Amino acid sequence: MEGKKEGRRDYLKTVGAAIAGAIIGGALGWVAKPAAPGVTETVTVTKTVTAKPTPVKGTFVMSYPNGYAGHYIHLKEAFDILRITNPELRPEYVGKTWGEYYEWLLTVFAAGEPPDMPMIDCIWIPKFVELGYLEPLDEYIAEWPDWENWIPTFKEGMIWDGHVYGIWLNTDARVWWYWKEFFPEGFPSTLEDIIDKAKRLKAEGKPQIATWVGAAIYPFMCIYCSICPEDRLKSPGWGLFEIKDGKLYPIFDDEYGVRSMEYILEMKKAGIEFIDIPGFSASYDKFFEKKISALFAGTWMSGQALARGYKYEDWEKYFGAAPWPPPRGGRVHAGIPGGWVAVIPKNAKMPKDLIWEYIRILVDESVVGKVFAELGYLPTRRDAFDIVVEKSKDPFMDDYLSYFKNVYIRPEITEWERVSKAIDDAQWSVILERKKPDEAIKDAAKEVAEILGW
Secondary structure, three states: OHHHHHHHHHHHHHHHHHHHHHHHHHHHOOOOOOOOOOOOOOOOOOOOOOOOOOOOOEEEEEEEEOOOHHHHHHHHHHHHHHOOOOOOEEEEEEEEOHHHHHHHHHHHHHOOOOOOEEEEEHHHHHHHHHOOOEOOOHHHHHOOHHHHHEOHHHHHOOEEOOEEOOEEOEEOOOOEEEEHHHOOOOOOOOHHHHHHHHHHHHHHOOOEEEEEOEOOOEOHHHHHHHHOOHHHOOOOOOOOEEEEOOEEEEOOOOHHHHHHHHHHHHHHHHOOEEEOHHHHHHHHHHHHOOOEEEEEOOOOHHHHHHHOOOOHHHHHHHEEEEOEOOOOOOOOEOOOOOOEEEOOEOOOOOOHHHHHHHHHHHOOHHHHHHHHHHHOOEEOEHHHHHHHHHHOOOOOHHHHHHHHHHOOOOOOOOOHHHHHHHHHHHHHHHHOOOOOHHHHHHHHHHHHHHHOOO
């Protein structure tokens, strides 16, 4: 651990020098590029004098889901920097609860009165693009070297018909949180071991393991993505589809889909508890009251622990965190990441160049490193990882970020809500033993084919 921290300190010194050089160089009209270690580099600098942009006046409107207090903190941090060069620009922050935010956004966009910079859930991007509400960012991206630092998974999720429509701001990983007192030997390393552990907990009368069920990603996609061929998992198939006659066609009603449903049934019979979407919030209390011994949710469990008075320095006494263990012979998978996206509305009142400058500040590695370490968010740009880990007090942060090599995004399609519901219905029909696994997966694939126009 000390070795890792020393490495991060060296990294941060390099980053700090680069940031300082950028700030000083920016004031002089140029930016110095540091040479590689041990290399002497002579740089000839030609200073180009350009007219300073006229500071913008007026009200700059930003919106966010206020169920997550940290979003406001992040937006404000970036706006305070933007206002240094635009002192007469006024901020307006519009927060809506997650449940009403989507409908509110659709309403204000349809009325031609969108916020200047709304945060949009990654799963909503296809719908907003289809409705013609978002400005393509291709021209900005072409002149923005930072884009090279984005994890490919999070680039892929922002592309629609060959155009980039947003910058993925923050993300999460699905993760098991567990009480160490019930898992003294550590968390199981395979799904079969989880099932065996659940049987022992049930026999001993101890709190049971629990997982959320919803959006197809709990737990179906975690199992399915661990055992299906890995080359399926990238777009445009996302593991679930292939292209036929220019359209998506479901392919998950095969041995991998059936086996995933069989595992779910085995989990149920072992005593593992399945929690439906309406019970998500209550499941936090159940976990922290030790009514369940392990909960598969997400990295935001860190915030739930803090809210209940557990201090960072005590976490490792009580809790452990682990990605979804694969079935034997499968691949480790950390679930389907979510997150919020910065976009430029076509009908924004503020100049689009100004909005882009604000987005660049929002995702700057120094801003992300500072704010995300405080808030517990996970960055989507690789060069911010070491900064966040170094500054964060969360003992699991390093683990969370390591999971990104094992994640793929969910399907970026406008019909995903209906598709995921069909898969969720299949999961519940198996959990409740109303259908056999092969029957449930076959019926789900048939329904999805109809949804996709077959």
